[in-house]
Amino acid sequence: MGLRERKKVQTRNALIDAALELFLTRGYEATTIDQIAARVDVSPRTFFRYFSSKEDVALSAPADSQDIFLAALAARPETESPYTALSQAMRTMVATLRGKEPEDAARFMKARQLVEETPALLAGQMRLLMENEQRLVAEVARRQGTDSGDLLPQFVVSVFTGLGMICYHSGTQGLDVMAERLDDVLTLADRSLRPGWDLATADTSPSATD
Amino acid sequence: MGLRERKKVQTRNALIDAALELFLTRGYEATTIDQIAARVDVSPRTFFRYFSSKEDVALSAPADSQDIFLAALAARPETESPYTALSQAMRTMVATLRGKEPEDAARFMKARQLVEETPALLAGQMRLLMENEQRLVAEVARRQGTDSGDLLPQFVVSVFTGLGMICYHSGTQGLDVMAERLDDVLTLADRSLRPGWDLATADTSPSATD
DNA sequence: TAATTTATGTCACCTCATGACAGATGACAA
DNA sequence: TTGTCATCTGTCATGAGGTGACATAAATTA
Numbered sequence: 001m002g003l004r005e006r007k008k009v010q011t012r013n014a015l016i017d018a019a020l021e022l023f024l025t026r027g028y029e030a031t032t033i034d035q036i037a038a039r040v041d042v043s044p045r046t047f048f049r050y051f052s053s054k055e056d057v058a059l060s061a062p063a064d065s066q067d068i069f070l071a072a073l074a075a076r077p078e079t080e081s082p083y084t085a086l087s088q089a090m091r092t093m094v095a096t097l098r099g100k101e102p103e104d105a106a107r108f109m110k111a112r113q114l115v116e117e118t119p120a121l122l123a124g125q126m127r128l129l130m131e132n133e134q135r136l137v138a139e140v141a142r143r144q145g146t147d148s149g150d151l152l153p154q155f156v157v158s159v160f161t162g163l164g165m166i167c168y169h170s171g172t173q174g175l176d177v178m179a180e181r182l183d184d185v186l187t188l189a190d191r192s193l194r195p196g197w198d199l200a201t202a203d204t205s206p207s208a209t210d
Numbered sequence: 211m212g213l214r215e216r217k218k219v220q221t222r223n224a225l226i227d228a229a230l231e232l233f234l235t236r237g238y239e240a241t242t243i244d245q246i247a248a249r250v251d252v253s254p255r256t257f258f259r260y261f262s263s264k265e266d267v268a269l270s271a272p273a274d275s276q277d278i279f280l281a282a283l284a285a286r287p288e289t290e291s292p293y294t295a296l297s298q299a300m301r302t303m304v305a306t307l308r309g310k311e312p313e314d315a316a317r318f319m320k321a322r323q324l325v326e327e328t329p330a331l332l333a334g335q336m337r338l339l340m341e342n343e344q345r346l347v348a349e350v351a352r353r354q355g356t357d358s359g360d361l362l363p364q365f366v367v368s369v370f371t372g373l374g375m376i377c378y379h380s381g382t383q384g385l386d387v388m389a390e391r392l393d394d395v396l397t398l399a400d401r402s403l404r405p406g407w408d409l410a411t412a413d414t415s416p417s418a419t420d
Numbered sequence: 421t422a423a424t425t426t427a428t429g430t431c432a433c434c435t436c437a438t439g440a441c442a443g444a445t446g447a448c449a450a
Numbered sequence: 451t452t453g454t455c456a457t458c459t460g461t462c463a464t465g466a467g468g469t470g471a472c473a474t475a476a477a478t479t480a
Contacts, residue, residue, distance in 0.1 A: 002477075002478075003476095003477065003478090004426075004427080004476085004477055004478075007427085007477090008427080011427095032465090032466065032467085033466080033467070033468090034466085042428075042429090043428070043429050043430075044467095044468095045428080045429065045430080045431095045468095045469090046427080046428055046429075048467090048468065048469075049427075049428080052468090053467080053468075054466095054467070054468095119337060119340075119341070120337070122337065122340055123333045123334060123336050123337035123340070124333055126333060126336035126337070126340065127329060127330075127332055127333035127336065130332055130333075130336070131329070151376070151394055151395065151398055152398065154376050154379075155372075155373075155376065155395070155398055155399070155402070158372030158373065158375060158376055159369055159372055159402075161372060162365075162368030162369055162371060162372045163365075163368065165368060166361070166364050166365065166368055169364075184361060185361065185365070188361055188362065188365055189365070191404075191407075192365070192369075192403055192404055192407035192408075193402055193403060193404065193407075194401075194402055194403065194404055197401075197402035197403075198402075212446075212447070213445095213446065213447090214445085214446050214447070214457075214458080217446085217458090218458085242434090242435065242436090243435075243436070243437090244435085252459075252460090253459065253460050253461075254436095254460095255438090255459075255460065255461080255462095256458080256459060256460075258436090258437065258438075259458080259459080262437090263436080263437075264435095264436070264437095
């Protein structure tokens with residue numbers, strides 16, 4: 001890895017840290033790009049060469065965690081049912097986060113806290129989730145052997161996304177708490193959902209029951 | 211109702227219609243406030259006296275539909291279980307929308323289509339949803355007789371929000387399709403969820419099973 | 421060292437959004 | 451009808467977010 005690339009990573013991390021620091025102390029809206037850039041000693045223009053927007057820098061850590069989740073899901077064995085694969089991937093994500101450098105973990109926690117207290121960022125994070133949602137639906141449909149346009153995969157992903165949101169919401173208090181909460185939520189889900197609910201059955205068309 | 215108020219309503223609707231029209235033809239980002247204001251023959255400054263932002267005007271119709279839902283939920287009898295109340299309120303909302311003036315319905319549909327094809331607005335709509343989420347959780351907790359911080363009400367609302375998203379997603383093709391989709395989704399939910407899943411039981415604390 | 425690539429800074433520009441103030445217009449009472 | 455008052459509106463000025471163009475400085479490669 002050359003000097004050039006190392007410097008880029010360094011600048012990028014410095015921008016993220018400076019931004020999170022300012023956002024958390026002065027507030028997200030009250031902080032300007034100029035202030036962030038000034039703290040890292042780069043021009044404001046350079047900021048936008050690293051991040052496409054103010055929101056982008058704030059959500060870079062959450063976006064990373066999403067990527068981790070996607071990767072974990074892809075690594076789950078084909079034999080697992082959709083919901084099992086999703087929830088195991090979630091556990092893997094939390095574990096991966098906990099295994100990271102303290103520096104990275106701190107960034108993640110700061111971003112979590114910031115997002116929680118900033119409605120605009122909460123919305124942005126939801127957008128990130130929704131952008132992945134279609135990929136998730138496609139993956140679930142593949143595992144179920146059904147079509148992506150079918151209702152069931154959408155339903156499964158939708159339920160799971162909801163679970164993820166609840167965990168994420170509790171992540172403010174640290175990754176340990178988040179891991180516990182994940183267990184609780186999954187337990188609750190097991191108790192609420194019928195066995196095999198996430199698997200396609202012979203009669204997929206709804207019309208007979210009512 | 212005086213002339214002044216009538217004019218205000220008129221201007222407001224004109225701004226919404228002009229905005230939706232331009233957004234749908236030229237795209238959301240490509241359309242400027244100046245263009246919207248010019249089409250209605252008001253100053254750009256006046257636009258911001260009716261709407262707090264560009265997003266606000268685009269999401270005014272969705273925001274209205276949310277209000278309808280909240281009102282419908284409040285009107286549900288106390289005896290209904292949380293999930294039943296939520297889903298019936300949803301049905302009421304769709305029915306209310308279908309019963310509106312064609313002009314209003316058209317606005318709603320245009321907004322739906324616009325939101326669907328504009329990621330930034332998708333995020334905004336999610337924000338609207340999340341703003342209500344806490345109220346929903348509180349309402350469900352009240353009906354369950356549990357605490358608002360408890361996991362179950364959050365879970366119920368989360369699942370339901372997911373269902374709502376699926377319906378909403380299909381609302382692009384018209385309110386009739388959306389009503390059908392709602393039925394399908396609720397049927398699927400009934401098939402997937404255990405009876406009484408949305409009611410608090412004696413043993414709420416998870417620890418025994420695993 | 422010379423040539424090439426690439427990151428950065430500077431400058432200009434546009435759009436979104438807000439505050440301040442003056443003028444126009446509807447509301448209302450005499 | 452007229453005068454007063456409240457309110458809506460337009461104009462102006464300002465600041466922040468975001469982008470394109472171009473020159474410069476630095477790192478890579480030969």
